[in-house]
Amino acid sequence: MADLTAGSLRSRPLVLRYPATLVFLACLALFTLGVTILSEGFGIGVISTSFVKTLGKTLCLCLVALAMDLVWGYCGILSLGHMAFFGLGGYAIGMWLMYERTRLIVVDSLAAAPLPPTPQEISDGIASQIFGVVGASEFPPIWAFAHSLPLQLAAVVLAPGLLALVFGWLAFRSRVTGVYLSILTQAMTLALALYLFQNDSGLRGNNGLSGLQNLPGLERVGQATVSLWFFWGSALALGLGYVLATWVVSGKFGSVLRGIRDDEARVRFLGYPVEAFKLFIFTLSAVIAGIAGALYYPQAGIINPAELAPIASIYLAVWVAIGGRGRLYGAVIGAAFVSLLSTWFTGGQAPDLWIGSYRVQWVNWWTVLLGLSFVAVTLFAPKGIGGLIDLLAERRRPDRHGKDLGPGEGALREEEADR
Amino acid sequence: MSALLEVSGVSVSFDGFKALNNLSFSIGKSELRAVIGPNGAGKTTFMDVVTGKTRPDEGRILWGEPPVSLLGKSESAIAVAGVGRKFQRPTVFEDQSVQDNLMMALSKPRTPFSVLTFKPASVDYARIKELAEVIGLSAELGRKSGELSHGQKQWLEIGMLLAQEPKLLLVDEPAAGMTTAEREKTTRILRDAARDRAVVVVEHDMDFVRKLDCKVTVLHEGSVLAEGSLDHVTGNKDVIEVYLGR
Numbered sequence: 001m002a003d004l005t006a007g008s009l010r011s012r013p014l015v016l017r018y019p020a021t022l023v024f025l026a027c028l029a030l031f032t033l034g035v036t037i038l039s040e041g042f043g044i045g046v047i048s049t050s051f052v053k054t055l056g057k058t059l060c061l062c063l064v065a066l067a068m069d070l071v072w073g074y075c076g077i078l079s080l081g082h083m084a085f086f087g088l089g090g091y092a093i094g095m096w097l098m099y100e101r102t103r104l105i106v107v108d109s110l111a112a113a114p115l116p117p118t119p120q121e122i123s124d125g126i127a128s129q130i131f132g133v134v135g136a137s138e139f140p141p142i143w144a145f146a147h148s149l150p151l152q153l154a155a156v157v158l159a160p161g162l163l164a165l166v167f168g169w170l171a172f173r174s175r176v177t178g179v180y181l182s183i184l185t186q187a188m189t190l191a192l193a194l195y196l197f198q199n200d201s202g203l204r205g206n207n208g209l210s211g212l213q214n215l216p217g218l219e220r221v222g223q224a225t226v227s228l229w230f231f232w233g234s235a236l237a238l239g240l241g242y243v244l245a246t247w248v249v250s251g252k253f254g255s256v257l258r259g260i261r262d263d264e265a266r267v268r269f270l271g272y273p274v275e276a277f278k279l280f281i282f283t284l285s286a287v288i289a290g291i292a293g294a295l296y297y298p299q300a301g302i303i304n305p306a307e308l309a310p311i312a313s314i315y316l317a318v319w320v321a322i323g324g325r326g327r328l329y330g331a332v333i334g335a336a337f338v339s340l341l342s343t344w345f346t347g348g349q350a351p352d353l354w355i356g357s358y359r360v361q362w363v364n365w366w367t368v369l370l371g372l373s374f375v376a377v378t379l380f381a382p383k384g385i386g387g388l389i390d391l392l393a394e395r396r397r398p399d400r401h402g403k404d405l406g407p408g409e410g411a412l413r414e415e416e417a418d419r
Numbered sequence: 420m421s422a423l424l425e426v427s428g429v430s431v432s433f434d435g436f437k438a439l440n441n442l443s444f445s446i447g448k449s450e451l452r453a454v455i456g457p458n459g460a461g462k463t464t465f466m467d468v469v470t471g472k473t474r475p476d477e478g479r480i481l482w483g484e485p486p487v488s489l490l491g492k493s494e495s496a497i498a499v500a501g502v503g504r505k506f507q508r509p510t511v512f513e514d515q516s517v518q519d520n521l522m523m524a525l526s527k528p529r530t531p532f533s534v535l536t537f538k539p540a541s542v543d544y545a546r547i548k549e550l551a552e553v554i555g556l557s558a559e560l561g562r563k564s565g566e567l568s569h570g571q572k573q574w575l576e577i578g579m580l581l582a583q584e585p586k587l588l589l590v591d592e593p594a595a596g597m598t599t600a601e602r603e604k605t606t607r608i609l610r611d612a613a614r615d616r617a618v619v620v621v622e623h624d625m626d627f628v629r630k631l632d633c634k635v636t637v638l639h640e641g642s643v644l645a646e647g648s649l650d651h652v653t654g655n656k657d658v659i660e661v662y663l664g665r
Contacts, residue, residue: 253535255523259512266510269470271498271583272529280531 021246024329025239032235039231041224049224053213053299054343056231058336060296063238065319065335066245066328067285067292072317073325074249075281076261078178081185082289083312084192085160089290090297090307091196092159094209095143096152097298100216102126103147133207140202156294157287163188164286165279172275172282177264186310196305208304212297227299234295238332241288245328248284257281258326318374324386333385342366421484423448423617424469424502424587429478430641431464438464439475440641446587451613453628453649454621456638457661462621463507465638466589470504471497483586499529503585507592509572513565517556517575520564521547524579546582554578554608570601577608588618594627606630625649 037043039052047055064086071077106125110117117125128137145151171184199205215226249257259267260274268274297303316335323334344350345366353360362369377384422445431439439461446452456462467473469480471494480489482500489497498504511520525543528534551557554574559567564575573593580588590609594602609631612618622628628635628649635652637644639661645652652658 248535252522252537252539253531255512255515255519256534258514259523262512262514263510265472265494266506266512268494269498269504270524270579271495272534273493273495273531277531277534 018246018250020329021242024242024332028235028239028242032232035231036228039224039228041222041228049227052224052227052231054340056227056234056299057296058339059231059234059238060292060299061319061339062332062335063234063241063292063295064289065316065323065331066238066241067288068316068320069325069328069331070245070248070285070288071282072320073327073331074254074257074261075278076264077278077282078182078317079185079282079285080182080310080313080317081187081189082285082316084189084308085164085286085289086293086296086312087192087303087305087308088159088163089156089293090303091203091209092152092155092290093294094212094297094303095146095155095203096149097212097214097216098130098209099126099143099146100149101211101214102129104216105129131204134199134205136200140200142202153294156290160286160290160293161283164283168279168282172278175275186313189308189313190310193305193308193310196308206304206306208302208307209297210302212303213299213301215298230295230299234299237291237295241291242328242332244288248281249328318370321374322377322384324384327386329389330384330386337385338370342370345369421448422446422481423483425479425481425486426465426469427479427481429468429475429480431461431468431473431475437641439468442478442638442642444636444643446617446619448586448617449613449615451610451618451631451633452620453631453633453635454619454638455623455625455628455635456644459640460638461641462638463591464641466504466591466619466621469497469589470494470502495529498583498585501584501586503580503583503588505576505580505588505590505593507595509569509576511564511567511572511575511579513563515564516561517551517564517567518547518560520575520579521550521560521582524582526582526584550578550582553581553611555604570597573597573601573605574608577605577612581612586616588612588616590618590620592622593620594622594624602627603630 035047035052035055038046040047040049041052064082067085068079068082071079071082103122103126106122106129107117110121110125123139124137127139131137131139139146145155167185167188171181176184195201196203196208197206203209213223213226215221218226248254256267256272256277259270259272260277264274267277319335319338320331321334322338323332324330345362348363350362350366352362381387383390425445427443427445429439429442430437442461442465444465454462454465464473468475469489471489471492475490481487482489482502489500489502492500512523515523522539522543525546527537527543547560548557551560554577556567556571556575556578559571564572567575573596577590577593580590593605593609597605606627609618609620613633620628620631622631632649634647635649636646637652637655637658639657644661645655645658
């Protein structure tokens, strides 16, 4: 048999050890190139700008699905609150986008005044512009850093990271596992959404943050170009996230993660501090989700508390399950496939289906179909769409030795029959 | 000889049922010990208490030289201190290869960051090869451990324990479900292991205990009934009554 102990497997670079990663990166690069060529902004204009945005958003959803797969597929933590981290990332970048654009508008409008405006006047102008809709005219303390892009970018990582760290520390330390942990994460995202719905939360209540598609100072560039910038950014983030995730789940760390998923107590008796590992992966995946959100919402243009509703996180779990959890490309395929299909069905493009005299309108029936396919995948194909790749690669065939005794490839081998 | 592990006056009760009743037990640095007793005698609870899974209601558990208390330490901290445990049912990570299982068990830093940046060196592979030879799984290193036979899984788990380099090995019914040939091999592995560390074997099977040829502790209703050589304890009137007589 292959000499696995020689260390030869280890010395090669990561991407060569995991050919699937290389294939994935190549596909992503080709896809990015293809979309660019077909786009309105830089290419021949076959793909509309709004569809470029849809594709860019899909890449962000793939990234958050990847994060979900890290905690659920590899570590067995079924978090049903990951879209809270995604939303926090979106809010963090949205605050700067909204502040800066409003500031430019206010400065513009005050420039016509006979006296040059004082900083206080500008600040008041921005505040009343942004918060007029919730009946306030002052900046809440939470906006203290909104003027600074670097600080808000730091918040994209820190806000979800800190929330995950505190929440995870409390939950894992008390050894909350399984369905109880899932319920707790649902409660977390629900509580956050309800808080943000309040007008005095400081983030404009149910109006949320809007106009995020306009980059401050770059109004003249045009959405066709900006959409491609974000598309590239999303593709780059997904590629880097994929390599990072591959690195994390490869080697001994991945071994320990899968060990925790399969038998937590055993890992503990091996001497690994299970809680610390869970906390690490939970926080890392929250940070990745936050970055995905920060790239998603400028393409969506608007973020409001409904984005953090519990159902959003459940959808995320459904994507990963349908795509195939426990394998990174499975999560990506699932998110891309289901969310694009969902766009198609709910966009009214899917032709209606006549069953007898009843007309199935997919806009309403899509969620039913999605629910049924989730149940079907869970029952009949737990490996999801990713399992199809196994069929192609025949990876499931055990590494047996000796000659086979029967006619088929699955037949007993010499050594097994000897026992 | 000073004791490696000293358990004194430990009691545990679950809903009024006394699983351990003022149990005292001690074992030296390189000693093989068999613990026998009827079902419900408290053998598994004893292991749970030592490994930190169950907190005793009262009593002391001292470990090492100079002695430190193991009470209140987490399972992982106790494992790192040098207590290895093998469960009755073979618990290996079935989804992972034999090599990965052993690699995970190797005595290396256990914190998330050190594991993340861990790169196995050639000495680690050599050590895994060596362990695989001890447990007779050299040819199976690349296989998923879920594909192994029951006996092979038991050995793999013992191999993982040895890889942890524990000072004390707690082994729960290692010979359960094994063929005669497999039992002999298991006996050999355990006796070799006891040369430079303490090994406690919990076992039902008298023939297996006889082959281990070591001091025997008999548990009954949560405390020690008798202790000594196998012939000595099997000659004990109380022991015959509660255990062997059935």
